[in-house]
Amino acid sequence: MSEKAPSGTSQEASVLVVDDSQTVRELIRDHLERHGYRILLAHDGAEALAIYRTEDVHVLITDLEMPRMDGLELCWSVRADDDQHRTFCILMTSDADIQRRIEAFDAGADEFLTKPIDLPMLRARVRAGERITRTHRAMAEMLCTDYLTGVLNRRHFMERLEQMHHRAGRQDEPLAIAMFDIDHFKAINDTHGHSNGDLALKLFAANARDHLPPGGILGRLGGEEFCMALPAADLERVIARVEEVRRSTAGLLAERPDGHSFSFTVSVGVCAAQGAESVADLLAKADESLYFAKRSGRNRTVV
Numbered sequence: 001m002s003e004k005a006p007s008g009t010s011q012e013a014s015v016l017v018v019d020d021s022q023t024v025r026e027l028i029r030d031h032l033e034r035h036g037y038r039i040l041l042a043h044d045g046a047e048a049l050a051i052y053r054t055e056d057v058h059v060l061i062t063d064l065e066m067p068r069m070d071g072l073e074l075c076w077s078v079r080a081d082d083d084q085h086r087t088f089c090i091l092m093t094s095d096a097d098i099q100r101r102i103e104a105f106d107a108g109a110d111e112f113l114t115k116p117i118d119l120p121m122l123r124a125r126v127r128a129g130e131r132i133t134r135t136h137r138a139m140a141e142m143l144c145t146d147y148l149t150g151v152l153n154r155r156h157f158m159e160r161l162e163q164m165h166h167r168a169g170r171q172d173e174p175l176a177i178a179m180f181d182i183d184h185f186k187a188i189n190d191t192h193g194h195s196n197g198d199l200a201l202k203l204f205a206a207n208a209r210d211h212l213p214p215g216g217i218l219g220r221l222g223g224e225e226f227c228m229a230l231p232a233a234d235l236e237r238v239i240a241r242v243e244e245v246r247r248s249t250a251g252l253l254a255e256r257p258d259g260h261s262f263s264f265t266v267s268v269g270v271c272a273a274q275g276a277e278s279v280a281d282l283l284a285k286a287d288e289s290l291y292f293a294k295r296s297g298r299n300r301t302v303v
């Protein structure tokens with residue numbers, strides 16, 4: 001899901017239309033395209049699923065009866081991938097299909113449409129579906145994001161870290177964790193005020209995010225403490241990357257609204273997974289290194 005194209009609210013909605021009848025596909029496509037939707041077409045469930053897995057789909061409209069993979073199976077498969085309901089699913093059935101409609105809802109469909117298709121009704125359903133999808137996505141985003149800095153919040157970071165850890169263990173790949181804690185942050189607040197402290201947090205997070213390697217994640221664990229997880233990298237490379245973050249942080253200038261500015265530093269504790277340690281063990285080790293970084297003078301990285 002995270003590999004798909006990003007979906008800002010301004011982006012036009014994508015609708016995946018699935019039907020084994022070319023006439024129906026093109027009828028729906030022409031109508032929705034005229035009203036500004038981006039349309040993707042598939043002639044059966046299997047083709048639709050392949051498209052679904054590479055494209056960001058807001059609304060899925062699928063026929064029920066199709067060769068290879070039918071609409072119900074498609075719904076099941078989509079929901080297996082889409083446990084956060086990022087796609088609104090509409091199933092097209094005939095009037096006689098009451099039992100199938102019930103099955104469709106159980107398969108994860110959100111709505112159904114009766115064939116023959118009434119185009120204005122179809123468009124109204126798509127509009128409602130798009131509205132629900134966008135609200136859903138915005139809420140999911142909010143639940144995962146730290147409000148102040150825009151990086152992952154603690155809950156979501158921990159979830160993602162567990163997934164990375166699981167994958168790294170299965171593929172026998174290393175995983176490193178870097179724990180960052182801004183130095184003398186209490187003094188920054190005391191000297192420059194809480195809102196300028198916030199500014200420093202935002203600056204730090206934006207800069208650290210710019211240094212994230214592909215597949216890496218950054219979260220705010222709380223207060224002025226951030227954590228980075230870096231996949232499949234050797235320790236030298238991890239340390240070089242983390243040192244870049246630490247050094248560039250010292251070069252950031254927080255500009256106060258009154259025209260004054262200040263700089264700050266960060267200490268880092270790094271830990272690389274060697275074997276079967278749990279996430280909790282890794283975090284504890286990184287934390288311990290961070291403690292030594294603080295003890296030995298701050299503005300440094302300890303492994």
Ligand code: GH3
Nearest residue numbers: 181182183184185186187189194197198223224294
């Ligand atoms: P050290 O170098 O040992 O890390 O010292 P420190 O002062 O950075 O650490 P300490 O844990 O004593 O202080 C952290 C401060 O961070 C205390 C708290 O008021 C402040 N803080 C926590 N969350 C926020 C926030 O969201 N915004 C601001 N401005 N300050 C925060």
Ligand code: MG
Nearest residue numbers: 020063065066
């Ligand atoms: Mg059909």
Ligand code: MG
Nearest residue numbers: 181223224225
């Ligand atoms: Mg702290």
Ligand code: MG
Nearest residue numbers: 181185223225
């Ligand atoms: Mg502290």
Ligand code: MG
Nearest residue numbers: 181182183185
């Ligand atoms: Mg601190």
